[in-house]
Amino acid sequence: MKTGSVSQVVGGTPLVKIKSLSDATGCEIFGKAEFLNPGGSVKDRAALGMILRAEKEGHLKPGDTIVEGTAGNTGIGLATVAAQRGYQCLIVMPNNQAQEKYDTLRALGVELVTVDPCPFANENHFYHTARRRAEKLSNSFWANQFENTANADIHYQTTGPEIWEQTLGEVDAFVASVGTGGTMAGVSRYLKEKKTSIHIRLADPMGSGLYSYLKTGKFASSGSSVTEGIGIMRLTENFKQAKVDEAVQVSDNEMISTLYHLAKHDGLLVGTSAALNVFAAYQYGMENKGKGRKIVTVLCDSALRYQSRLFDSQYLQDKNLKVSPLTS
Ligand code: PMP
Numbered sequence: 102m103k104t105g106s107v108s109q110v111v112g113g114t115p116l117v118k119i120k121s122l123s124d125a126t127g128c129e130i131f132g133k134a135e136f137l138n139p140g141g142s143v144k145d146r147a148a149l150g151m152i153l154r155a156e157k158e159g160h161l162k163p164g165d166t167i168v169e170g171t172a173g174n175t176g177i178g179l180a181t182v183a184a185q186r187g188y189q190c191l192i193v194m195p196n197n198q199a200q201e202k203y204d205t206l207r208a209l210g211v212e213l214v215t216v217d218p219c220p221f222a223n224e225n226h227f228y229h230t231a232r233r234r235a236e237k238l239s240n241s242f243w244a245n246q247f248e249n250t251a252n253a254d255i256h257y258q259t260t261g262p263e264i265w266e267q268t269l270g271e272v273d274a275f276v277a278s279v280g281t282g283g284t285m286a287g288v289s290r291y292l293k294e295k296k297t298s299i300h301i302r303l304a305d306p307m308g309s310g311l312y313s314y315l316k317t318g319k320f321a322s323s324g325s326s327v328t329e330g331i332g333i334m335r336l337t338e339n340f341k342q343a344k345v346d347e348a349v350q351v352s353d354n355e356m357i358s359t360l361y362h363l364a365k366h367d368g369l370l371v372g373t374s375a376a377l378n379v380f381a382a383y384q385y386g387m388e389n390k391g392k393g394r395k396i397v398t399v400l401c402d403s404a405l406r407y408q409s410r411l412f413d414s415q416y417l418q419d420k421n422l423k424v425s426p427l428t429s
Pocket of ligand 1: 280284331375401
């Protein structure tokens with residue numbers, strides 16, 4: 102285990118074997134336990150990577166304000182690292198995310214701005230709002246997680262090598278969903294360099310355009326999803342670096358069934374994107390049943406970050422979410 106300041110203990114997360122789904126598929130399915138990072142998600146890595154790069158390039162000095170538009174986890178990661186390193190944070194978020202994320206950000210002392218959710222083309226989108234706020238504020242740094250490739254680079258430098266070492270180089274497949282693309286780009290780039298035969302699967306929620314983009318070259322989407330932090334309708338600088346073999350779409354009912362299954366059978370309380378990732382990994386295991394493949398995916402954050410929604414039967418009913426048994 103690592104010892105040190107908050108910045109020094111980001112990453113180095115355990116690789117948890119998901120026994121129930123490994124047994125069901127005759128493969129070995131592992132989840133990288135990113136919810137164990139200090140800020141509670143995979144985005145602590147991106148936050149640290151962007152802050153370290155900005156410090157190195159002279160864009161940040163003590164007391165400066167880090168500005169970012171985020172679905173929440175990057176904001177929490179930035180606020181966690183910023184508090185420890187002596188920066189302020191101004192975080193812009195859409196106002197339809199789980200309450201727990203706003204509460205966590207306020208507890209960390211950030212200035213929080215919320216905006217109505219809207220398409221990216223609208224100037225009021227959280228991304229453009231954050232950019233404008235940063236432009237107006239002196240002594241500020243706009244992290245810009247979508248286009249700032251310090252995001253993918255930290256996954257290339259840390260998450261990829263950790264997975265390689267933890268599987269003793271025997272990893273056969275990597276499965277992940279995409280928000281900015283940082284995780285997918287950094288990890289897939291590293292693992293493909295190590296082993297060209299590795300299979301990289303992108304798991305896309307409904308309402309996201311990546312599935313269509315990878316199949317047809319055009320961004321198009323149908324439906325919608327309650328998942329938070331994943332799905333995108335444009336090509337980011339981070340995602341451009343990704344090496345993806347195949348994309349699959351996962352429905353919210355498959356995601357929520359996996360989320361409840363993992364809680365009940367594996368003692369894993371994971372968030373919506375993690376559950377979606379695990380479903381796509383399980384599906385890959387079923388397609389390769391009995392072949393003993395080692396499949397790695399990402400447990401991006403914890404179910405506790407969405408507790409007020411995910412374990413509220415009224416919420417599930419309102420969103421038409423049905424929990425069904427995953428394995429027979
Ligand atoms: N899961 C969750 C819960 C997230 O918040 C994010 C980032 N927005 C992701 C997955 C996707 O990670 P990335 O930005 O590296 O694609």
